[in-house]
Amino acid sequence: MEYNFGEVEKKWQEKWAADKVYKTSIVEGKPKYYVLDMFPYPSGAGLHVGHPLGYIASDIFSRYKKLKGFNVLHPMGYDAYGLPAEQYAIQTGTHPAITTELNLARYREQLDKIGFSYDWDREVRTCDPAYYKWTQWTFIQLFNSWYNKQLDMARPVSELITAFETEGNAAVPAVCNETPVFSASGWKQMSEKEQQEILMNYRLAYLAETAVNWCPALGTVLANDEVSEGYSVRGGHPVERKKMKQWLLRITAYADRLLEGLNTIDWSESIKEIQRNWIGRSEGGSMRFEVMNLPLSRFGGGGTSKTEIEVFTTRPDTIFGATFMVLAPEHELVSKITKPECRKKVDTYLSWAKNRSERERMTEVKKVSGEFTGAYAINPFTNQPIPVWIADYVLMGYGTGAIMAVPAHDSRDFAFARHFSLPVVQVVNKPGHEATDPVTWDESYDSKEGIMINSGFITGMQVKEAISSVIRESEKRGIGTGKINFRLRDAIFSRQRYWGEPFPVYYKDGMPYTLPEDQLPLQLPEVDAYLPTENGEPPLARAKNWKTSEGYSLETNTMPGFAGSSGYYLRYMDPRNDKEYFSKEAVSYWQNVDLYLGGAEHATGHLLYARFWNKFLFDLGYTVTEEPFQKLINQGMIQGRSSFVYRVNPEKMAEYVLWERIKDNKLGVKFVQDYRDGNRKFDYFSPEAKLIIEVKKPKSLEKLVEPYTEYAESKGYKLLMIPMIDFIEPGIDKVVERIVAAIKGEDVPVYIEKKGLDPVPIFISKNYSGRENYSDALHVDINLVHNDMLDIEAFKQWQPHLNKSLFILEDGKYFCGSEVEKMSKSKYNVQNPDDLIERYGADTLRLYEMFLGPLEQSKPWDTSGIEGVFRFIRKFWRLFHDHDINFSVSGEAPIAAELKVLHKTIKKVQEDNERFSFNTAVSAFMICVNELTELKCNKRAILNELVVLVSPYAPHIAEELWQLLGNKGYVCNAVFPEYKPEFTVDNTFAYPVSFNGKMRFTLELPVDMPVLEIEKAVLAASEAQKWLGGLPPKKVIIVPRKIVNVVV
RNA sequence: GCGGAUGUGGCGUAAUUGGUAGCCGCGCCAGACUUAGGAUCUGGUGUCGUGAGACGUGGGGGUUCGAGUCCCUUCAUCCGCACCA
Structure with missing residues (x-):
């Protein structure tokens, strides 16, 4: 019986399910x-x-x-x-x-x-509530934990409370939000609400007012990874920044461990690199600059309030070159430090910056903008006053939202300094170069290589040494510290949506508390609509009685997808x-x-x-x-491979085809295209033959017959008006004949009346030259195309308007074009696995998907190769069957050649499996089956092992053959065959013999032949003489069992 | 701009350690069989050349007896990040 994949696959899928063959449980020791x-x-x-x-x-x-x-x-x-x-x-x-x-x-x-x-x-x-119970449970654990930097791990909040009660918060090594310092007695004097507010700054799941990515179209906030270039990843809706109170997860506490951990795992370098970038660790220093002469009157009275701007920099070494400072427009000090005379301009800039969308801001990166606040700060190392500016190239979300600008050594600061004519001072000298006047520079020198100049006590130091010296000195003077900064932000964990896990949280006195664990899961309530309420609350606010049994209201946000x-x-x-x-x-x-x-x-x-x-x-x-x-x-x-048909624009085609026949004096006279005379325009005109040719639909021609004839007569021209339909019936040759006759001066009627056909779509096969000049490519369903050939009948049935289509074929066939694009419904290139399984079976689909190429490589889906894999499956089946396709295997002992084929394959497949090279393993199966077919091998001893080998790839056919071979149990529970090298060793090796590195012939020699004898044998070989040309070789390189190379 | 990846026949690919470039499959060509089919089988198929042979792994250069593989340089394509101080 020919292999019936449909029946066999169904049978085994049912058996596997019925016998729970894939059920797994813990087996100690295994x-x-x-x-x-x-x-x-x-x-x-x-x-x-x-x-x-x-x-x-x-x-x-x-x-x-x-x-x-x-x-x-x-x-x-x-x-x-x-x-x-x-x-x-x-x-x-x-x-x-x-x-x-x-x-x-x-x-x-x-x-x-x-x-x-x-x-x-x-x-x-x-x-499923039984599942999300544990998502909620984990949230409660996060809520009840804080991060201890000293132990470098999460600890229970109860420990934190104990610490606050005994010593206050000053010495607690926590990763937390900014919190005022308090003593133990201070803590004890706080109300419960105040204490809860303090604790919120420490929790790993915390509620905070932050700038979030608000997506109005989806009506919810999104995490940073759900936003790309100002649009939501899902749906592509615009996203804006908005301040909102949201749950966040303190993932930043783990930034270092997330980074370190990457070194211990076996992931692709590219993914690790993406994560490293995303975490964005940068080492540097934090430094405080004092602002000069604040307008004290604004603080009501002549206090001595000292205002400092804190900056983060990776280049503390360049501080002597810091000639100005820049604050982000949103920086809280902006309003405080701006001088009255600058206020108007600053306000104008602020409102401009605020109204700029994220999108605009990102696309206009190169445009320099900013405004002077009128304030000056003191550079703590040069003691010089430096101006403080605001500009939106400084981001509030990174570092402290303020920078010390070192125009000589930072390209953005450089551009800014040039634009606003701010001073540039060089402090790092490129190794091996003389210092030059920065006025002459075209760009900044950003490299971390060089010697410090113009830099006080660090002058002469290498950059690296200077960085640590400046940090040490800053710490000594109490104006700064070494600091590590991360790009990673805490993850926003609230969504204003219905379809997600409810938070196990209720509110008492405005403060959130988690539900007791024994009340989990908190089930998602029913709502009357899946939309926000009129006052903009999330959908859960619509739920009836969304309260705890004590009457406290429950959280109305839900958790995000990644929860x-x-x-x-x-x-x-x-x-x-x-x-x-x-x-x-x-x-x-x-x-x-x-x-x-x-x-x-x-x-x-x-x-x-x-x-x-x-x-x-x-x-x-x-x-x-x-x-x-x-x-x-x-x-x-897997990308889609779209197929195209080419729909002809009949008028363009007629004009193009005709022009090909009459241009370049092909008919003995010269023609011009698109001839103009005043307002009149004609398709073709020959001044020599005084002939005008016009090609159009019959309907349009009818209207033109009269005026054109008049015009032609007045000029003494001959006129031919050719309906497009003539190009198909009676055909282009007849049209040309008429033109030739007209040129010769024969009497040819201007216009032969013709009934226009109903406009039917005309499609032209891909390889007609000039086709692109008169046809448009249209996507066609890939299921109507096989090996780029269109199934014309199926195509006509595809859509009603194609029913009467005409086709211009090549050799009686219609060839389609193709292109690799994203797989999508609108491109008619979606291949659904069910159709392929229907036609070829699951085993073929599995093998083919693997055969396509290396697993990690992107590739277009192209079914044209699937036939080859399908053939392999049937060829494999036939190994076990005789000519009449009756199951027939022999119990005879296998011969050496058969064992060699088998063990070569075992070795190859095992190695390929281990390195996830499934495409080459499929090749190995094909080679094996080809060779065994050649050997006419149907021996049980070989085939039994082969079935096990193939079973991970094509489990259904393997299971069927395993049973036919009379084995007990399932092949998926069998044992992988053991590779025995003794079956694959040869006693001769065919040495490729090269001359000057070019392979010329092979020479079969015993495997264990000593090097000296190999040399003799090679030089004695008759083919060798031709390449030696009678001269002795300069050198002979022999790599045993590999190659012989003769240098002449 | 920065970072990562990839470039090999008409196509998908193979060559695991520097050692016969093109395995396997598709497509194509020729043939066999045949109830003409999108079935099966056999042979051929990198390019140029009648041929001996020459050339050939994006381009250029280098190391080596020998390079698809290593080094330098350059181009192209794809992906990721992007005012990150």
């Missing part, structure tokens, strides 16, 4: 291996072929590890909260849970058809536990994820939050490893 796919969000569109690429790879690796004796954890579940379902709910009123449920079912159905080895008993969904996905890999270890997040036993056995597979788009979002989440739980003693994902592989994107 080595574990945890393979995880990135949490999918099941959208309404279902899977396209790009999604399963990673799943297939991880499934192959899971199955392989299982064959190698590992206890493999390979779960799957869904990130089920998300904006699309909620947007749909807003539009239609359908509860997002319903939409989500539908999408999940469809997703699951598609996944099942591909034959994955997931343990579905471990499935989790973020929107549920940050710790899901932990929950898979023990997914049905209702007492704990996960048991101690489970986490100490499964530890962390060994192999994590997913797209690179989560580089700064999920992958950073999950690492933070895990580290926090590690500090609390729940997780057992610092890093959640040991090895990360980012599968490349």
